[in-house]
Amino acid sequence: MKKIVLSLAIVSLLFSCNKQEDSITTTDGNLAETVGKRGCYSDEHLKDQLAADPTLAKRMEEFELKAAEAIAQGRIVNGVLEIPVVFNVLYRTTAENISLAQLQSQIDVLNKDFNAQNSDYNTANNPYSSVRANVGIRFVLDQVIRKSTTKSSWGTADAMKKANRGGLAPTSPTTKLNIWVCTIGGGILGYAQFPGGSSATDGVVLDGKYTGTTGTATYPFNLGRTATHEVGHWMNLRHIWGDATCGTDSVSDTPVHNAANYGVPAVGHRSTCSGTPLEMYMNYMDYTDDRGMYMFSGGQKTRMLAIFDVGGSRASFR
Ligand code: ARG
Ligand code: ZN
Numbered sequence: 001m002k003k004i005v006l007s008l009a010i011v012s013l014l015f016s017c018n019k020q021e022d023s024i025t026t027t028d029g030n031l032a033e034t035v036g037k038r039g040c041y042s043d044e045h046l047k048d049q050l051a052a053d054p055t056l057a058k059r060m061e062e063f064e065l066k067a068a069e070a071i072a073q074g075r076i077v078n079g080v081l082e083i084p085v086v087f088n089v090l091y092r093t094t095a096e097n098i099s100l101a102q103l104q105s106q107i108d109v110l111n112k113d114f115n116a117q118n119s120d121y122n123t124a125n126n127p128y129s130s131v132r133a134n135v136g137i138r139f140v141l142d143q144v145i146r147k148s149t150t151k152s153s154w155g156t157a158d159a160m161k162k163a164n165r166g167g168l169a170p171t172s173p174t175t176k177l178n179i180w181v182c183t184i185g186g187g188i189l190g191y192a193q194f195p196g197g198s199s200a201t202d203g204v205v206l207d208g209k210y211t212g213t214t215g216t217a218t219y220p221f222n223l224g225r226t227a228t229h230e231v232g233h234w235m236n237l238r239h240i241w242g243d244a245t246c247g248t249d250s251v252s253d254t255p256v257h258n259a260a261n262y263g264v265p266a267v268g269h270r271s272t273c274s275g276t277p278l279e280m281y282m283n284y285m286d287y288t289d290d291r292g293m294y295m296f297s298g299g300q301k302t303r304m305l306a307i308f309d310v311g312g313s314r315a316s317f318r
């Protein structure tokens with residue numbers, strides 16, 4: 001991840017001289033002397049800081065270990081965080097026991113949408129094209145766990161996550177994204193747990209009819225965007241209208257919306273809030289039909305990546 005690369009760069013700066021200073025030569029042409037004595041103050045500076053702050057060495061060492069561990073475990077590949085996904089499929093009817101192909105199609109959508117590879121990313125006349133973001137997080141299908149049940153709908157009180165209520169407990173929720181696929185009922189497409197909640201219920205719930213792009217996936221929510229939206233919540237994003245009239249999503253590059261949008265809003269649709277900004281109804285965190293949403297913003301990306309930083313609420317996924 002960018003932050004990791006950045007922090008590593010800072011640490012390596014502390015330990016080494018930068019190129020420009022390396023090339024400074026003295027009048028007597030003694031390069032080594034120059035580097036040792038004037039060209040590289042970073043090392044001296046670090047020594048001073050280490051002497052002044054007895055906890056610094058330990059913090060730096062811990063950071064090195066974390067970075068090494070993350071790289072060794074392969075969770076960060078070429079700077080991109082990879083999140084293993086466990087699907088927990090709960091079914092009563094055979095139709096509810098959705099196919100591996102349908103689950104894989106959902107993984108494929110997540111990988112496209114979070115890496116600016118979705119075919120609608122370059123939709124013409126997007127007034128917000130300049131703030132579109134390549135989030136740069138990848139999803140890998142890790143396991144599919146299936147369980148036959150007698151329940152015809154599961155609601156939104158997390159019963160599907162509890163073995164003693166007929167559901168399936170999450171698998172390794174601090175290192176894997178658990179997605180429960182079941183019939184929710186009540187017209188709910190899906191829901192997510194925000195960062196900071198109990199690991200016993202952590203993850204995303206999707207109704208099977210709004211999962212992936214094949215099999216039982218049902219128009220107008222048949223493009224896998226319910227998961228994109230819910231994983232956005234799981235990564236700390238709020239609805240773009242801030243769940244209030246002209247509310248805030250705590251992201252500065254998304255405009256103020258007066259309310260959720262449904263269907264596919266007309267091009268040029270404006271909010272009724274102060275300044276009547278053009279709404280970013282093509283954002284995954286709005287409520288439009290799947291074909292109407294195709295971007296996260298740069299500010300949303302920053303907010304999502306922050307939870308995976310060292311000390312962040314989902315740092316255990318690194
Ligand atoms: N939690 C929202 C709901 O259940 C999900 C909205 C997802 N939107 C979509 N186009 N798939 O209504
Ligand atoms: Zn939502």
Ligand code: CA
Binds near residue numbers: 249
């Ligand atoms: Ca905003």
